[in-house]
Amino acid sequence: MLKIWSMKQQQQKNEAAAGPAAKKKKVTAAQLRVQKDLSELALPQTMKTVFPNPDDILNFTLHLTPDEGLYKSGSFSFTFAISQNFPHEPPKVKCQQKIYHPNIDLEGNICLNILREDWKPVLNLNAVVVGLQFLFLEPNASDPLNKEAAADLQGDRDRFKRNVRSSMQGGSVKGESFDKVVK
Template identity: 45%
Template sequence: MQKAQKGSGSQQGVSVAFIRAKKDLQEYEEIPGIKIHYDTGNPMQIKMSVSPNEGYYSGAVFHFECQVPEDYPNKAPEFRCLERIYHPNIDLDGHVCLNILRNDWKPTLTLQLVFAGILHLFLHPNANDPLNKDAANDLSKYPQDFTRHVQQSMMGGYVGEEKFDRVA
């Protein structure tokens, strides 16, 4: 009887969030331009790289950390870009503005959909829902300046007073 209790106790140590994150990652189908890395013993922390093959950010590699919260899937995972980049939907601290990570999150969404959503931000940046207002303003009003600023920033240069990380 004690052995059964010990066994059931260890099962209780695994959270619903852990089980769901592990399931999401096991069912992950590769997305071109996305690479994910995680320790199978800890699916709550994920590293992701995004390599867009077209658009403004083509030829660059961006790294993200994902922290899956303990109340996942009821709460969205949290993503942060590790490089300082010039992007309307990613601020200078790496926070990501993606509707499914905020207001449109639903427990039925998966990590796969979020990975695809982040890649989509690089292929089609959205000036209407910005975290970086300067980049959004350039994208919507001055597209040639936006293109030039993205290129400068990806090479590790400055845009205005801000220095960016080399990603290309």
């Protein structure tokens, strides 16, 4: 036991003598899980991930360009902020563009059940990506964050389609201006 203690003290002295540059970065459980999830991510051509800081895999951006549905031809960016409690806590995901969508409010918050009450540690980042993709194919008016868009979708689908097209062009809907997301 004394030998282990003296070895540990010697290791600490060596690390202190080597300075801060020689210190190894500790990898957290969250980083290991995110690394695994990212390696298993099978993104279609309509999506790509960008890491602003290559050393920080817990914060990245997902770019999504739907190739079908009402939001076809739009380009949307989502920031992912993953806490050290991942996978026990869901990632925080936000849309960077102001868009007209029943499940995305004007501040970019997203109403996706697996990002809230239905999150389970067995879910992975691929489940979140598929969920985001599905929101653009099938907007859900029964669980809205943007109640006006949801009311349009439920009450007059043609008006909803016109409002989506107008907003994606950078127009305004009901006095609210939106970001141009069509390239």
